[in-house]
Amino acid sequence: MKNFIELFVDARAVSTPLIAVRTFDPASTIRNVRKALDNEHAKDKNYSDATNTPLISWDAIHGLRGIGEANGPGAAALNQMAQLADIMLATTVDLATALGVLEYATENVIAFIHNPHLVWEQDKRTIQGIWNLRDGYKANGNMAVILVDVGATLPAELNQDTLILDEPLPTRDELKTIITDTFNYAAQEDKYKACKNAATPAIVKEAVEALVGLPAFPAEQATAMSLDKISGKLDIEQCWDRKRTIVSTQGMEFHQPKDILKDMYGNEGFAKFATRLMEGEFAPNVILRVDEGEKQFAGNGTDSSGSTGKLLSEFLSWIEDNKVIFTLLLGVPGSSKSWSTWCLAGQYKKPFIKFNVAAMESKYVGEGHRILRENERKVEAISDKKIWLIMTANSLNGVPPELISRAQRGGIFFFDVPSEQEKIGIMKLKIARYGLDANQPLPEMNGWTGRDIDNCAARSQMLGVSLVDAGKTIVPLMTSHRQEMEELREYATGRFLSASHEGIYQKTDVPQSQKNVIQPVVNAGRKIR
Known part of the structure; x- marks a missing residue:
């Protein structure tokens, strides 16, 4: 071509x-x-x-x-x-x-x-x-x-x-030229002679990864601003920060997660699938997450202006044309759908982009369409078109069937209330994160999700009370919205992959907690395979 x-x-x-x-x-x-x-x-x-x-x-x-x-x-x-x-x-x-x-x-x-x-x-x-x-x-x-x-x-x-x-954004080879030219230009002055030959292949490679996805001018400016001309050292982290600022536009936020798979517990079925993908031949270069898809695409067929439907049509075409790997994570709210993807990006040091299609809409006709296409082009440049799109949803009501159908390649996973063992494992991580006493009794965690457990630990730290006392202030969705949650779990039975284990999801009774005492935290979290 x-x-x-x-x-x-x-x-x-x-x-x-x-x-x-x-x-x-x-x-x-x-x-x-x-x-x-x-x-x-x-x-x-x-x-x-x-x-x-x-x-x-x-x-x-x-x-x-x-x-x-x-x-x-x-x-x-x-x-x-x-x-x-x-x-x-x-x-x-x-x-x-x-x-x-x-x-x-x-x-x-x-x-x-x-x-x-x-x-x-x-x-x-x-x-x-x-x-x-x-x-x-x-x-x-x-x-x-x-x-x-x-x-x-x-x-x-x-x-x-x-x-x-x-006109595409600069290729990696073109960025190499921009970076080395910046070093060479600085080295023309005697007081900056340290810049001569300082653009080693290793430094240039790191800088290219940090700057890919930027137009030529801001890439050049970011390199120049991040270069210490006296020492000849390039601040790679500053290059990333510059890209983060430029790429984060309306409807798109760029992140570099530091949390890894050890910082989550449970959801072994999804974790195994993700690990195989990230370490395989078709490993993506970027993880794109669309949160609460049922809200973002709601009303696409009833919007009188037609703008939502046009955005969806453009988005679907983009997924198809670029062979984007699309995975749908459905489940009980607070069951670590978003957290899993965040830790996954941190584990493999991949750029993580929050993609909010609904936020790209505009009161001006055609403006939302333009913003979406521009953001798609940026993602393509950053990823070399190796993209893993992950959409989370708490319900499929409002999610268009044509969007659901595109998730068959990347799989549809159901995230359920964690098992008793998973809840204890999650609580160990939260005790370590919030610096709590690892030997204190656990509260009863009946129907709790990962978010409920996190809230309990956070309140324990914030209020200076025990986990048991903090647990008395937690009302899980499985209690306050039990009917809706049970209907969701029933609907998912036999239809989707289980996030907790390999295979198809089957609804089971919500596990009842027993009072436990946590031992001192040692190597909390999953083992990296």
Whole structure:
């Protein structure tokens, strides 16, 4: 499959007049196009390089201006257009006016139009103005390059006449170049000579992992800010922090969990499945978690605006097109569905992203769709398209069947109330975590989930009381909402995989607790297989 630059060169070779480039970094796009022109000139001296090609840009602040030298081909071509149109260049901050000037381009011109999607919603003339360039530009070998956001869509009037290209985020090889260039640039000054040869393969590899998923400019800035030029050392953790800030956008939070599988207890069936996947041939590079899916996708068929349904449709297509491994974790609230995935990411040192599709909705038509596509592109770049999507749910009411069906590859697991042994194991972990007396009696934990046990230990620490006394303040869902919980457990019987053990889930009676005394905590938690 051809890359962005190859597709661009092919389009120019056949005089494609209108191209829309969906990009995270318009400046990087222009630099890459200029490099492409120079590369083609190196192969064929009759091919105009970037210096001799009339390059023009438009943005809402500067209007039309030439790219390159003040008296270069771009500026000269633009002045000629303005004279023919009898329009002062200062007035071209108005996009409709600027498009009228661009109609007078003679030949071989490449005009970059920045963010027209921010204008055409309010000024429909711009749509007509862009379309008016089509025939004249085709005849004279000119090209209008529309630079839009990665999630933007074109107006219907332009869609069929415009070639749409997606410029990907920098590859790992391109990031290597950015990182080594930053070291080499710093090393040019004698006082920073420690940077010379400091970009070792090991350091560059770590930095690439930290920066993959960022556009070129912020990746370069993050490297420069994290580089101690005096010592020549790169702060990898600071690079991760920078990515965490940039990647965490509307509906998406980036994390690096420190908790591991030893910090959870029970759910052996799911843990074994996850361990085999993470250590196998198809191990994912990122874990993407959608919490409480029954709430996020509720109303997708009844939403009068249609926005929820469109987001779901885009999300389903993305899962299918990218062969995303999708697992559904259904179960009693508080049964460690979310905690298991968190510890799993920490165990294997994988980026962990909370993905909230509902939070990507917007009051503006089409905006939520754009945000979702942009976030999907970021996940693809971070993961090299090796993605494990895990959705948790406390009920399947509201979860669309077409979404459930896509979880068959990654499995649907049911998380039940923990067994008596699991509850004791979880309590050992919580006693250690909250620094409690390991020899005190346990409360009765009838119907408790992992969250109830955590709440009991936390209250014991917070109130300065024993676990038994703290346990008297716990009312588990199996008591307050017993009917709903029993209906959920009954529904799951024979339908889904058991998170507690390998095989199909079968409902059993909720175990009754006996009074116990916990021995001093030694190696609490599971053994890592």
